[in-house]
Amino acid sequence: MNKKIITISREFGSGGRTVGKQLADKLGVPCFDHELILKLVEKSGLSEEYIKEESEYAHGGFLTAMLSSREMGLTNQDILWTAQRNIILEIAEKESCVIVGRCADFILRDKEKTFNVFIHASMEKRAERIVQQYGEREESPVQRLKEKDKRRAAYYRFYTDTKWGVAQNYHVALDSGALGIQYCVELLADMVEEFYKRI
Amino acid sequence: MNKKIITISREFGSGGRTVGKQLADKLGVPCFDHELILKLVEKSGLSEEYIKEESEYAHGGFLTAMLSSREMGLTNQDILWTAQRNIILEIAEKESCVIVGRCADFILRDKEKTFNVFIHASMEKRAERIVQQYGEREESPVQRLKEKDKRRAAYYRFYTDTKWGVAQNYHVALDSGALGIQYCVELLADMVEEFYKRI
Numbered sequence: 001m002n003k004k005i006i007t008i009s010r011e012f013g014s015g016g017r018t019v020g021k022q023l024a025d026k027l028g029v030p031c032f033d034h035e036l037i038l039k040l041v042e043k044s045g046l047s048e049e050y051i052k053e054e055s056e057y058a059h060g061g062f063l064t065a066m067l068s069s070r071e072m073g074l075t076n077q078d079i080l081w082t083a084q085r086n087i088i089l090e091i092a093e094k095e096s097c098v099i100v101g102r103c104a105d106f107i108l109r110d111k112e113k114t115f116n117v118f119i120h121a122s123m124e125k126r127a128e129r130i131v132q133q134y135g136e137r138e139e140s141p142v143q144r145l146k147e148k149d150k151r152r153a154a155y156y157r158f159y160t161d162t163k164w165g166v167a168q169n170y171h172v173a174l175d176s177g178a179l180g181i182q183y184c185v186e187l188l189a190d191m192v193e194e195f196y197k198r199i
Numbered sequence: 200m201n202k203k204i205i206t207i208s209r210e211f212g213s214g215g216r217t218v219g220k221q222l223a224d225k226l227g228v229p230c231f232d233h234e235l236i237l238k239l240v241e242k243s244g245l246s247e248e249y250i251k252e253e254s255e256y257a258h259g260g261f262l263t264a265m266l267s268s269r270e271m272g273l274t275n276q277d278i279l280w281t282a283q284r285n286i287i288l289e290i291a292e293k294e295s296c297v298i299v300g301r302c303a304d305f306i307l308r309d310k311e312k313t314f315n316v317f318i319h320a321s322m323e324k325r326a327e328r329i330v331q332q333y334g335e336r337e338e339s340p341v342q343r344l345k346e347k348d349k350r351r352a353a354y355y356r357f358y359t360d361t362k363w364g365v366a367q368n369y370h371v372a373l374d375s376g377a378l379g380i381q382y383c384v385e386l387l388a389d390m391v392e393e394f395y396k397r398i
Contacts, residue, residue: 011367120367165366168210168319171374173366183393187386194382 002196004029004096005114006188007104009170012148013126013133013141015181016119020100022185027192029096036087036102043083081159105169106160115195117188118165118173125177171195201395203228203295204313205387206304208363211347212325212332212340214380215318219299221384226391228295235286235301242282280358304368305359314394316387317364317372324376370394 006023010016017033024031085107091097092104092112105116121129127141137144156164167173172191174184205222209215216232223230273281284306290296291303291311304315320328326340336343355363366372371390373383 118366118372167317167364167366167369167372168374170366170372171377173317173369173372175370178370178394178397179390180393180397187390191378191386194379195377198377198379 002199003112004192004196005092005108005112006098006117006192007108007114008098008100008117008119009103009105009164010101010119011121011126011145011165012152013130013145014119014121015129015176017100018181019117019119019176019184019188020098022181023188023192024098026185026189027096027098029098031098031100032088032091033100036084036091036099039087043087103156103160106156106162113196113199115192116170116172118167118170119176119184120165120173121175121177201398202311203391203395204291204307204311205297205316205391206307206313207297207299207316207318208302208304208369209300209318210320210325210344210364211351212329212344213318213320214328214375216299217380218316218318218375218383218387219297221380222387222391223297225384225388226295226297228297230297230299231287231290232299235283235290235298238286242286302355302359305355305361312395312398314391315369315371317366317369318375318383319364319372320374320376 004027006020006027008016008020008023010019020033021031084102088099088102088104088107089111091099092108092114105114108114123142123145126145130141130144139147153164156162162169172188174187176184179187203226205219205226207215207219207222209218219232220230283301287298287301287303287306288310290298291307291313304313307313322341322344325344329343330340338346352363355361361368371387373386375383378386
């Protein structure tokens, strides 16, 4: 049987992580997300809290720090990127799996035949979802989403030098708000079979 | 029964037009593409050949002509855009259909509950396909594709003020090269049913 590596990129609040977990269950393969963070902690020696904050978002000072700090060598974020990259390469070499986020599509592009998915949803549907999942905050949900989108796009752009969310970079992009998470999982399971049958 | 309007945007050479026609057949609804061009001819009084050339691509002088010519009033391309827009609105008001290209997703955005699809494929697969379909030419197929992509993106950007090929603008984006045209048609027929069931 072919090894199947599915990478899922997603907008914050689109339910992409849930899609990834349910898809992995359906395919009977592991899903790497929290687990990945924990492995990262062990390898990098950085605190778990720091990693959660830094691992996928360009933080507040990220853009300003970008030029100056590298003259002094690698930033903590660069060290984390490398640790993360190595773990993703290791996991993907070993077995079939779903990897959510963390630029895995880019990291594995010349190494493995991955099936690359992008999950998004309208601002309205995502706002509903994050209020349900994470509760109300001081800033509006739309403000939180815009901020997260901007950071995620900046992080992706910086480390991959390609644009996040461009349809051509994925085998499939789905609007989980319009189609429903459960249905997206069913579609994807079917598509994964078809994709690996054809290669 | 809900009226179903499916818009298909596509990269040149991706087989998006074939997907549109086969999907329309499967759903038992009309597909507008050549037919639309012919209707345009009648309404606008412009020659069919001119329309084929101008209707969807920013032509050679398009960008330079953009600023200067509008000081003198509408360009032929603007007149065509308006005629095209009116016909799309008319068609979509009347009946379920598939509309391929022509910025229909944008034109109908506030009028109809459309299901918006984007079809793309790798440069390699598209090059294979256009050589098969349109034969060899003097310039390389990759060169032809790059030129077409650029024009299509410029046209879309100019008339819609949004970017072409951004995943978030479509309910689904599919790589027809990796998944196969026939399979894309089957997927889409199923998704259309689900989408209209949910609204």
